[in-house]
Amino acid sequence: MALVHTGMTMSLDGFVADRRGGTARLSDPAAAGGSEYMDALIRATGAVVMGRRTFAMAEDPDWFVGNYEFQVPIFVLTHTPPPVMPAQDGRLTFTFVTDGIASAIAQAKAAAGDRVVQALGASVVQQVLRAGLADELHVDVAPVLLGEGLRLFDDPDLEGVALEKVGVQEVGGFTSLRFRVVT
Numbered sequence: 001m002a003l004v005h006t007g008m009t010m011s012l013d014g015f016v017a018d019r020r021g022g023t024a025r026l027s028d029p030a031a032a033g034g035s036e037y038m039d040a041l042i043r044a045t046g047a048v049v050m051g052r053r054t055f056a057m058a059e060d061p062d063w064f065v066g067n068y069e070f071q072v073p074i075f076v077l078t079h080t081p082p083p084v085m086p087a088q089d090g091r092l093t094f095t096f097v098t099d100g101i102a103s104a105i106a107q108a109k110a111a112a113g114d115r116v117v118q119a120l121g122a123s124v125v126q127q128v129l130r131a132g133l134a135d136e137l138h139v140d141v142a143p144v145l146l147g148e149g150l151r152l153f154d155d156p157d158l159e160g161v162a163l164e165k166v167g168v169q170e171v172g173g174f175t176s177l178r179f180r181v182v183t
């Protein structure tokens with residue numbers, strides 16, 4: 001059964017997007033396509049669950065096919081599916097999920113087979129941690145201070161989540177922190 005990994009790239013002061021919603025200062029070429037780190041992540045990933053705002057980071061929804069790093073089934077959480085389905089192919093498909101995080105994760109696990117489900121987007125990270133649906137939390141810490149923006153862990157209900165460190169890896173200037181979620 002697929003494991004669920006969740007997490008994002010975060011500034012040292014705890015933000016996953018800057019005050020304008022941008023992520024440019026959080027990208028590291030060493031973690032980008034073609035690097036050993038990203039290649040391993042891509043090989044391990046069998047499905048993705050993302051929030052609608054992360055999906056909307058691509059100005060053209062048809063961009064995902066052939067360009068997004070994970071060419072796998074994608075499950076987008078939303079209250080309002082788009083009227084027109086984005087482009088899909090034999091590897092990357094879209095499912096817009098309107099009946100909650102547990103449903104999205106269950107569908108993604110079924111699609112991922114024995115590979116990992118990546119759950120992405122700040123609100124999605126919070127929801128899977130709160131619901132006890134994540135097996136691991138991965139936070140890639142960028143060596144930048146953003147001052148303000150979108151906080152990854154801005155949720156008082158996360159206080160009870162217990163974590164056990166399982167790995168620390170240097171990826172270029174970034175520090176990748178991996179935790180097992182203890183249930």
Ligand SMILES: NC(=O)c1ccc[n+]([C@@H]2O[C@H](COP(=O)([O-])OP(=O)(O)OC[C@H]3O[C@@H](n4cnc5c(N)ncnc54)[C@H](OP(=O)(O)O)[C@@H]3O)[C@@H](O)[C@H]2O)c1
Nearest residue numbers: 008009016017051052053054077078079101121122123124
């Ligand atoms: N640093 C990084 O690694 C990284 C990676 C990706 C994105 N980002 C940034 O993170 C931000 C996105 O995170 P976010 O927390 O703002 O948004 P998000 O998690 O990507 O999406 C939130 C939206 O998803 C839908 N949604 C979430 N949970 C739902 C549920 N249980 N049922 C129905 N719909 C649900 C809702 O959309 P509807 O309004 O459609 O209902 C909600 O407004 C962006 O600023 C992006 O630039 C950063």
